Amino acid sequence: MHLGMSITPFGHHPAAWRTGRSVEAIGFNRLAAQVAKAQAGNLAFVLLADRFGQRPLHDLSPEAVPFEPTTLAAALATASRQIGIIASAATSQHEPYNIARRFASLDAISAGRSGWNLVVSAEALARDKEYVEVVSGLWDSWEEDAFICDKAAGRFFVPHKMHVLDHRGEHFTVRGPLNVNRSPQGKPVIAHKLTLPTFEIAAQYAEVIFIDAPSPEKANGLVAAFARRLHHYGRDRSDVKILADVVIYPGATSAGAQELRDSLDAMAGHVQWSNALQLVGDTREIADRMQQWTQAGIVDGFTILPCLVPESVHALVDHIVPELDRRGLLQRSDEGFTLRDHLGLRKPQHPASQVVA
Amino acid sequence: MSAGRSMKLGAFLMAGGHHIAAWRHPLAVADAGADIAHFIALAQIAEAAKFDMIFIEDAAAIRERNANIASQASRSTMFEPLSLLAALAVNTSHIGLVATASTTYNEPYGLARTLASIDNLSRGRAGWNLVTSASELEAENFVSSGLRPHAQRYERAEEFVGAAIATWDSVDAGAYVVDGGIYADPSGLHPVDHLGTHFTVHGLLDSPRSPQGRPVMVQAGASDAGKNLAARTADVVFTAAQTLQEAQEYYGDLKSRMPAFGRNPDDLKILPGVLPIVGRTESEARQKYAELQELIPDEVGVALLASYLSIKDLSQYPLDGPLPAMPQTDGIQSRQQLIIDLGRRENLSIRQLARHFAGSRGHWQIIGTPTQIADELEERFRAKAADGFNIMGAYFPAGLEDFISLVIPELCRRGLFRKNYEGRTLRENLGIKIPAHGA
Numbered sequence: 001m002h003l004g005m006s007i008t009p010f011g012h013h014p015a016a017w018r019t020g021r022s023v024e025a026i027g028f029n030r031l032a033a034q035v036a037k038a039q040a041g042n043l044a045f046v047l048l049a050d051r052f053g054q055r056p057l058h059d060l061s062p063e064a065v066p067f068e069p070t071t072l073a074a075a076l077a078t079a080s081r082q083i084g085i086i087a088s089a090a091t092s093q094h095e096p097y098n099i100a101r102r103f104a105s106l107d108a109i110s111a112g113r114s115g116w117n118l119v120v121s122a123e124a125l126a127r128d129k130e131y132v133e134v135v136s137g138l139w140d141s142w143e144e145d146a147f148i149c150d151k152a153a154g155r156f157f158v159p160h161k162m163h164v165l166d167h168r169g170e171h172f173t174v175r176g177p178l179n180v181n182r183s184p185q186g187k188p189v190i191a192h193k194l195t196l197p198t199f200e201i202a203a204q205y206a207e208v209i210f211i212d213a214p215s216p217e218k219a220n221g222l223v224a225a226f227a228r229r230l231h232h233y234g235r236d237r238s239d240v241k242i243l244a245d246v247v248i249y250p251g252a253t254s255a256g257a258q259e260l261r262d263s264l265d266a267m268a269g270h271v272q273w274s275n276a277l278q279l280v281g282d283t284r285e286i287a288d289r290m291q292q293w294t295q296a297g298i299v300d301g302f303t304i305l306p307c308l309v310p311e312s313v314h315a316l317v318d319h320i321v322p323e324l325d326r327r328g329l330l331q332r333s334d335e336g337f338t339l340r341d342h343l344g345l346r347k348p349q350h351p352a353s354q355v356v357a
Numbered sequence: 358m359s360a361g362r363s364m365k366l367g368a369f370l371m372a373g374g375h376h377i378a379a380w381r382h383p384l385a386v387a388d389a390g391a392d393i394a395h396f397i398a399l400a401q402i403a404e405a406a407k408f409d410m411i412f413i414e415d416a417a418a419i420r421e422r423n424a425n426i427a428s429q430a431s432r433s434t435m436f437e438p439l440s441l442l443a444a445l446a447v448n449t450s451h452i453g454l455v456a457t458a459s460t461t462y463n464e465p466y467g468l469a470r471t472l473a474s475i476d477n478l479s480r481g482r483a484g485w486n487l488v489t490s491a492s493e494l495e496a497e498n499f500v501s502s503g504l505r506p507h508a509q510r511y512e513r514a515e516e517f518v519g520a521a522i523a524t525w526d527s528v529d530a531g532a533y534v535v536d537g538g539i540y541a542d543p544s545g546l547h548p549v550d551h552l553g554t555h556f557t558v559h560g561l562l563d564s565p566r567s568p569q570g571r572p573v574m575v576q577a578g579a580s581d582a583g584k585n586l587a588a589r590t591a592d593v594v595f596t597a598a599q600t601l602q603e604a605q606e607y608y609g610d611l612k613s614r615m616p617a618f619g620r621n622p623d624d625l626k627i628l629p630g631v632l633p634i635v636g637r638t639e640s641e642a643r644q645k646y647a648e649l650q651e652l653i654p655d656e657v658g659v660a661l662l663a664s665y666l667s668i669k670d671l672s673q674y675p676l677d678g679p680l681p682a683m684p685q686t687d688g689i690q691s692r693q694q695l696i697i698d699l700g701r702r703e704n705l706s707i708r709q710l711a712r713h714f715a716g717s718r719g720h721w722q723i724i725g726t727p728t729q730i731a732d733e734l735e736e737r738f739r740a741k742a743a744d745g746f747n748i749m750g751a752y753f754p755a756g757l758e759d760f761i762s763l764v765i766p767e768l769c770r771r772g773l774f775r776k777n778y779e780g781r782t783l784r785e786n787l788g789i790k791i792p793a794h795g796a
Contacts, residue, residue, distance in 0.1 A: 023535040026565065028447060028478055051563070066533075066564045068474035074443035075478050078393065093467045097417060097498040098437075105437035109393045109444050142434070149380070149387035149431075154654055156380060156387075156431045159424040175497035179419050181391045181434045 001294045001329045002241055002301030002343055004045040004086070005038045005316070007031055007065055011308035012247055012274075015267035019308065026066040032079045034313055041317030042332065044342035045084030047117060047191075047210075047303055048072055069117075070102050077110035084339030086115035086191050086208070091131045092124070097174055100138035103188040104180035112184030112338035115191050118206065122197040127171040132190070132205045134172050137165045139187040141177030143350045163352065185338040186348040194226065203229035207345050209242045210303055212275040219244060219298045241300040241343050244293065245276035248286060249307045250315035257281050264307060276305060283319040290320075291329060301331075364738055364774050365626050365745030365787055367455070367595070368403035369412045370396065373431045374752030375632050377661060377715040378652035380431035385752040390435040393444060399754055400445045403452055406761040407775050409786050410453030410484060411445070412575075412595070412747055413438045417462050418494035426660045439471055446479035453783030455484030455575050455593075461510055462490060462499050465520035466549070466558045472572045473525060473564055481568030481782030486575040486595065487586075489514050491667070511582035516553045518574075518590050523549045525571035528562045569782035570791035579607065579692075588614035592789050593626045595747050597692060597719045599699060604629055604721075604742035624789055626744040629737070630720035633730050634751055635759040642724045649751060650712060658711035665719055666693055676708040692719050720749060731767040738773065 009025040010016040017025075024030060035046050048069040065072055073087035087106070089099055099116070106114040120128040146161035165176030191208035192198065202209060203226065213219035227237045249264075251257025257280045277293075279286045293299055306312030324330050331344065340347055372390035373380030380387045389395045400411050415438045421427035438456035445454055454475065458468055468485075476483035489510035490496075496504045505513075532545030551558040576591040578584065587594050588611055598604035612622035634649075636642030655676065663671040666683060674681055680700045683693070696719065700710050716722060723730050737743045750756030768774040779786055 017535060017540060018538060021535055023533055023565075025535070026533065032447075067477060068471045068564075071439060071443035071471055071474040071478065074440040075447040078397065078444045078448055093464065095462060095499055098462065101417070101437040102440055105440040108391045108436060109440060111393075147388060147391075147434075151381045151383070151387060154378075154381060154429050154652070157428045157433065159428040162424055162428070162433070172500055173497075174499070175418075175494070177419060177433075179416070179434050180437060 001290065001324065002243060002331055003043050003304060003321070004047055004084070004243065004301070005043055005304045005306065005313070006047040006049055006245075007034055008049075008306075008309060009066060011312065012305040013264045013268065013307040014273050015264045016308050018267045019264070025309070028067070028072075028075060031065065031072070032076060034310060035076050035080050035083060035085075037310070037313050037317050039080050039083040041321045042330070043083060043321075044301075044331075045086050045115065045339060046076070048085065048087045049117070050088035050090070050119065070106060073106055073114065074109050077106065077113065082113075082337070084113045084115060084189070084342055085110060086117050086189070086339075088117040088119055090119040090121075091128045092121050096131050096134040096172060097138065097178070100135040100178055101180050104139060104178060104183050107183035107185060107188045108181060112340070115189035115208065115339055117191045117193070118201075120198055120201055122195070125197065125201060129201050129204070130169045130171050132201065134165070134167050134169070134174050136187065136205070137167060138174070138176050138178040139183060140350055141165065142182040143352055144182050144186075147181060161352070182350070185340045186350075189339050189343070189345060194222070199226065199229055202226070203235070204233045207240055208343065209240055210245055211242060211299070212245050214275060214277055216293060216296060216298055219293070220296075223298055239346070241345065243301045243303050244299045245305055246290070246302045247274060247276055247278045247305045247307055248312055248316065248320070249278070249280040250286060250312055250320065251280075251282055254281050254285060257285075260307070283315070283323050286320055287323040287327065290324065291327065294329065363772070364734070364768065365409045365593075365628060366774065367410045367412045367628055367745070367747040368399070368408045368757060369414070369630060369747045369749045370399055370753070371414065371749075372435050372753075374756055375718065375749040376649045376751040377430055377432075377657060377718070378649055379752035379756075381652040382649060382752045384755040386754070387431065389753060390431065393436070395753070396436070396441060397445060397448045399757065400449050400452060400454075402754060402757060402761065404449050406765055407778055408452055408748075409745070410455050410783060412455045412486065413441060413457060414486070415457035415459075415488070416492055416495055417459060417490065418492060418498050420492075420494065420664070421660055422494060423660065426656050429654050429657050439475065442475050442483065443478055446475055446482065449479070449482075451482070451778045451781060451786070453482045453484055453573065453786065454479055455486055455573065457486040457488055459488050459490040459495070460514040460517040461505065462495065465517045465556055466524055466560050469521040469524035470562060470564070472521075473562055473567060476567035476569065476572050477564055481784070483567070484573035484575050484593065484783055486577065487514065487518070488577065492664075507580065508582065511578075511580075511586060513555045515586060516555050518586070520549065520551045520553065520556050520558045522571065523551055524558065524560065524562055525567070527560070528564070528566045530566045533565050569784040573783050573787065573789070584611055584614060587611060587625070588620070589618040591625055592784070592787065593628060596627060596629045597695060597721070598629045598742070599695060599721055601737060601740060601742055603695075604737055605740060608742050626787055626789070628745045628747045629743050630747045630749055631734070632717040632720055632722040632749040632751060633760055633764065634722065634724040634756075635727060635730060635763045637726065637763070639725050639729065642726065646716075646724045650716065653712060653715050655708065655711065658715035659707065661715050661718070662696070662707070662711040665696055665714060671707060674707060677706045679704075680707060680710065695719060716751075717749070727763040727767045730764050731771065731773075734768070735771060735773060
């Protein structure tokens with residue numbers, strides 16, 4: 001089972017900020033403390049979501065990070081040393097050359113721990129497909145051993161190990177090469193939140209798939225359909241990690257957990273705010289449900305959405321993770337260095353080096 | 358400090374160093390463009406020396422089309438500046454952090470938001486060096502085919518700045534409350550409603566207002582349109598000026614344009630770039646310079662010169678002959694003129710000009726003892742030619758460390774540079790007011 005955690009200033013529940021929180025929570029230090037806690041729990045990654053363009057102006061509910069995610073990711077990368085950092089960025093907001101640079105740079109800053117949560121536009125999927133191809137192609141601008149830095153000979157890189165993309169497509173014309181070195185992990189990991197309109201782009205390019213499913217039956221249907229599209233594009237189910245979003249309401253007792261949820265729902269004035277799985281219970285109960293999901297082979301793990309920060313983060317790392325570990329359910333992420341290592345994802349080889357091999 | 362007015366100093370960082378052959382120097386970190394620990398160390402060294410800011414330049418492309426020539430220099434790859442600054446922001450506490458970003462290849466809301474994010478990560482120390490991107494290699498990386506004409510780039514930049522400022526001003530200080538059931542105070546939120554020629558922006562900044570109001574605006578434009586944009590909107594101007602007279606003319610011209618825009622000339626700091634090569638004796642400094650010059654391949658120097666002149670190829674002309682007659686192009690017009698003037702004035706051949714410009718890349722260089730360097734800096738500072746300088750270390754970290762250990766103490770002795778930071782934000786340290794809201 002792979003575990004990641006989505007970072008928010010107050011918690012994922014819409015009423016979390018109403019529970020006696022302060023404005024301190026939207027500062028960098030509190031967010032970095034959450035990441036440090038997640039790292040101490042050997043989680044594979046933190047996810048920095050973005051509400052950019054997703055909400056009307058008058059709705060300021062604090063569900064996303066109060067920083068632009070890629071810059072926050074760079075700052076967090078230097079304040080952590082092991083955990084992966086997946087940042088959201090929308091294709092509608094950046095030119096492909098700029099996004100390719102940003103994430104290649106993040107991968108260098110984090111020494112191979114970065115991921116791009118690809119946010120696409122449902123109404124421009126053909127453009128977005130070309131967009132991802134351009135970004136991925138730009139990430140192949142340099143072979144891994146291109147930079148020899150030979151001071152005596154005056155040769156900084158091997159000229160034929162630089163590859164000019166020269167992309168000329170319907171939506172983009174991009175010469176390249178990228179002006180950032182090849183990523184430490186080959187290419188940054190591409191993650192994507194699966195929705196029906198984005199099935200095809202996800203099946204072709206994404207390596208980490210986030211799904212929202214309230215029940216195992218719903219998840220099963222979604223994953224089976226997705227696996228068929230993967231095969232269609234010559235990819236295997238094992239080439240991707242499918243992680244279910246899960247909101248946790250942990251308590252010392254079942255009753256305490258239920259009370260927490262009820263009080264939050266009452267403050268929010270509504271109960272249905274997410275399609276994600278909601279787990280309410282004590283440590284054993286939450287671990288049981290997670291075990292059922294992964295042992296049924298539906299998903300490869302979870303992205304934890306703590307209902308309340310930092311309390312639920314502490315419960316996760318101090319109680320739930322150790323319980324899952326005792327049961328032998330966790331993939332250790334403290335052995336590798338890169339996000340790909342943590343998730344068991346293959347490191348992409350450069351096309352030129354594949355030919356030689 | 359004796360005089361009240363003190364120099365503002367920027368540490369202009371570049372992967373291996375500013376000298377084109379810097380990476381080959383035995384003391385340079387050759388693969389610095391991918392080494393975050395190196396950049397964090399440089400920022401911390403500059404901060405310990407009380408520099409006002411570090412400065413990162415940028416182009417959204419590699420810088421040389423010919424792979425053979427490019428492969429002999431270290432400038433093809435580098436961290437992307439905004440992610441680099443964000444990483445430096447949380448590893449420093451007082452120094453300003455200025456990155457370059459293009460108004461031609463970004464959108465105003467997204468860039469304003471990203472800069473606001475860095476401004477908040479650094480608690481009010483971010484700056485934006487606005488460029489309009491003149492290179493063909495950059496143009497070829499974006500949908501837009503071909504380089505946009507100079508006037509059109511500046512027209513877009515003018516509108517871009519307005520939309521970016523409106524975005525930064527969309528949130529008042531303290532608008533995010535998070536108390537007593539109130540998340541944000543609606544009276545402190547002013548959604549952007551910009552409908553212009555180049556952009557439509559409807560949005561609200563989703564982060565708190567920066568402790569310094571908004572990022573410090575830096576520019577380098579020296580064309581007429583560039584000077585007007587700077588006189589109207591810039592807090593800091595970074596320039597290339599070879600001689601004292603050129604520097605004075607530029608300084609006087611730019612500051613005299615400010616009152617027309619309702620601004621006080623003191624609210625804009627002009628920092629010429631300078632590449633100092635410091636030695637304990639003059640001959641030691643000359644020897645250091647000669648060592649670096651020896652490392653420049655002619656191919657690289659001539660290609661660099663051609664790119665500054667915005668012409669495709671110089672290699673067809675005799676290396677030891679003068680520059681050919683040059684047409685005006687849509688590239689960076691000011692630097693082009695500066696090179697042509699220097700060539701004529703000192704009767705330099707292509708090879709000599711190439712060597713000269715490969716070193717400082719068009720900027721002023723001073724080779725000498727700490728006293729000689731301090732004398733030259735003081736002269737320009739007192740003669741209304743500069744408010745301070747952007748210090749371009751020839752190679753890193755040693756070129757910066759030499760300036761810090763040898764020249765800064767001399768500047769401090771003369772009362773020309775601070776011993777301690779005045780404040781915590783970049784605006785406080787530069788002595789530039791937080792802009793009036795909505796101004």
